[in-house]
Amino acid sequence: MxxxxxxxxxxxxxxxxxxxxxxxxxxxxxxxxxxxxxxxxxxxxxxxxPKINWTLYKQTVPIPGMVDSFQKQYEALKIPYPADTLTSKIDAQWAEVKRAIEQFIQESNANIATCEKEIQHIQAQLPYSQMTMEDFRDAHPELALDPINKPTFWPHNPEEQMDYVDPDKPAQAAH
Incomplete structure (x- = not known):
């Protein structure tokens, strides 16, 4: 059926x-x-x-019409195959996942290209073991010491400088 x-x-x-x-x-x-x-x-x-031999039952069951009633009900019985209601939802979810995957791939390829450019830039530089202080300043001006424009005290980290304010401590009111 x-x-x-x-x-x-x-x-x-x-x-x-x-x-x-x-x-x-x-x-x-x-x-x-x-x-x-x-x-x-x-x-x-x-x-x-299974097929039922209704004539045999009609001959053996003494109540008239009972077998005919059962036969009619049995033949009218239809067990439906369940309707597929979830495939369309799954396909929609899969399409959404595919879009997310494609977006991730594009973002990853852009990150890879950026990283490869950075690697090429670093490989084109003079190795650190062969750099002088001036070469380091030219390669990394934001990290290099600049005693004329930005004088600092040793060990040249932010915590040891005179104008340092600890961001973790609350600001104290001036008296």
Missing amino acids: ASKRIAQSSINWSALAERVPADQKGSLAAFKIKSDGYLRRVLANPPEP
């Missing part, structure tokens, strides 16, 4: 196993065993309900 008979599993288990993390392989194996068991139980039953 069903409009569609399941003949075999439509799950590609090997492709699914490739995507499952190693710590969840046991759960996937348990799920596959349950799925295969369900498929075996479905395939063990015939696709159509």
Whole structure:
């Protein structure tokens, strides 16, 4: 009576196993065993309900009309195959995930290009072991010491300078 008979599993288990993390392989194996068991139980039953010999029952059942009533009800019984209402939702979610993946790939490629340019810039520089202080100042003006324009005290970190204000401490009111 069903409009569609399941003949075999439509799950590609090997492709699914490739995507499952190693710590969840046991759960996937348990799920596959349950799925295969369900498929075996479905395939063990015939696709159509068994035929009933109604004439035999009409001859043996003494109540008139009872077998005819049962026959009419049995033949009217239609067990519908469940309608697929989730495939469209899953396809919509997959399309959304694909867009997110494509966006991530584009952002990653842009980051890769930026990093490769930075690597090329660093490789084009003189190695630090061969730099003089002037070469370092030219390569990294924001990091180099500038005793004329920005004089600092040793060890030349922000905490040791005279105008340093600790950002973690609340500002004290002037007296």
